[in-house]
Amino acid sequence: MAAKVAVIYYSATGNVYKLAQAIEEGAKEAGAEVRLRKVHELAPEEAIKSNQGWYDHALMTEDVPEAQLDDLEWADAYIFGTPTRFGNVSAQLKQFIDTAGGLWFQGKLADKVVGGFTSASNANGGQESTLLSMYNVFMHWGSIIVPNGYTDQSIFAAGGNPYGTSSTGTDEGPTEEELAVARYQGRRIAEKAQALVASRVA
Numbered sequence: 039m040a041a042k043v044a045v046i047y048y049s050a051t052g053n054v055y056k057l058a059q060a061i062e063e064g065a066k067e068a069g070a071e072v073r074l075r076k077v078h079e080l081a082p083e084e085a086i087k088s089n090q091g092w093y094d095h096a097l098m099t100e101d102v103p104e105a106q107l108d109d110l111e112w113a114d115a116y117i118f119g120t121p122t123r124f125g126n127v128s129a130q131l132k133q134f135i136d137t138a139g140g141l142w143f144q145g146k147l148a149d150k151v152v153g154g155f156t157s158a159s160n161a162n163g164g165q166e167s168t169l170l171s172m173y174n175v176f177m178h179w180g181s182i183i184v185p186n187g188y189t190d191q192s193i194f195a196a197g198g199n200p201y202g203t204s205s206t207g208t209d210e211g212p213t214e215e216e217l218a219v220a221r222y223q224g225r226r227i228a229e230k231a232q233a234l235v236a237s238r239v240a
């Protein structure tokens with residue numbers, strides 16, 4: 039049985055979205071069934087329209103389905119992505135996470151394989167603190183956190199972040215090296231989830 043992986047992200051101007059697509063690609067390469075989902079936007083329309091890049095991206099991703107609590111229940115593994123916002127998780131992703139209290143209470147979020155990814159403008163702009171903030175949640179959920187570590191050469195080439203895929207966001211989007219790590223993370227999480235699923239069947 040294929041592992042089920044939910045890639046759930048927020049992206050205002052597209053950098054995190056591009057990482058999410060590469061993660062989806064990697065997870066599919068590993069044989070997983072993948073749901074790529076954006077979280078609900080919270081910002082007012084005037085704010086979005088005042089930033090051309092934000093507005094263009096919102097229009098471009100109109101057809102990406104919005105994450106639902108059912109996606110969390112469905113998946114064997116989650117990979118969450120967010121832009122770095124003052125060294126932390128975006129309000130939009132956090133808001134979705136905070137709707138998961140009921141599932142958490144029922145024990146339905148435990149024992150899932152989980153990883154995170156992020157993008158920030160600066161090379162040392164808080165990518166690691168953002169991922170660690172996200173991982174605090176996963177510890178409460180009883181997740182099986184699978185960081186990238188230094189388990190693949192691609193990680194060194196992309197700046198060496200062992201906590202999860204990260205990019206230094208520019209107008210050109212993530213670099214090829216960063217996208218390679220994203221694909222690797224997708225494969226890695228899917229493979230670990232697959233091993234877990236197989237162990238439950240056995």
Ligand SMILES: Cc1cc2nc3c(=O)[nH]c(=O)nc-3n(C[C@H](O)[C@H](O)[C@H](O)COP(=O)(O)O)c2cc1C
Pocket residue numbers: 048049050051052053054055120121122123124125126157158159160161162163164206207208
């Ligand atoms: C409110 C706000 C806070 C931000 N905080 C940081 C930050 O702490 N460090 C940083 O390097 N970039 C910061 N940025 C920049 C974004 O993290 C960066 O542009 C990211 O690549 C955006 O991802 P997206 O294109 O997927 O929306 C911030 C941007 C906004 C709008």
